[in-house]
Amino acid sequence: MWLQQEIRLPALERGFHLITDRVVEALPDMARCRVGLLHLQVLHTSASLTLNENADPDVRHDMDAFLRRLVPGDLPYFRHTMEGPDDMPAHVIASLLGTQLTLALRDGRPALGTWQGIWLGEHRDHGGSRRLIATLNGDSKGAR
Template sequence: MWHQTEIRLAARSRGFHLITDEVVAGVAALGECEIGLLHLQLLHTSASLTLNENADPDVRHDMDAFIRRLVPGDLPYFRHTLEGPDDMPAHVAASLFGTQLTLAVRGGRLATGTWQGIWLGEHRDHGGPRRLIATLNGA
């Protein structure tokens, strides 16, 4: 089986957001797949995808605090500033975290660990809606 769909995510504030339920709801064929892989590709360069803690929102807060300190928006050597002071730091953060995930599928469900969830990292102050391409392959 091959199935591909686009998932549209509403605009979110800067930070990390748990989007697992939106991804699962957006891939209707997931329940038909006994064994396979779900590949997610974010179609943006100033946001990211990662797999991490799904229970305690403090983890998302702390990750955002860490990345803001690691890549502050006021670095004087950034030249790409036409889209605002948050744009180049957002590109750096997206490259550090990545824009793709591949997850195992087992028994019609994502085969994630008990405390794992899919995060969208929004690295812009006003990033706008985001789009994912979800490609499911399996049997």
């Protein structure tokens, strides 16, 4: 089975957001996939995808706080400033973390560790809605 679908996410505040459930709900055909791969790509240059802690929201807060300090918006050598002081730092962070994930699928769901979840990193103060492209490849008869 091959499937490709766009997933639209509402505008979210700056920071990291656990989106695992939204991704699974948006892809009901994934439930038929015994074994496969799910590739996710955020279609923006100022947001990122990463896999990390799914239980304690303090981890998402701390990651955002660390990255804001690592790449502040007031660096005097940034030239790309026409879209606001948060734009160039957002591009840097998106490149550092990446804009795509490939996840193993097992028994109709992403094969995540106990404490793992899919995060969307919103790196703009007002980034707007975000789009993901999800590409699913799998087999309903595959072995584990």
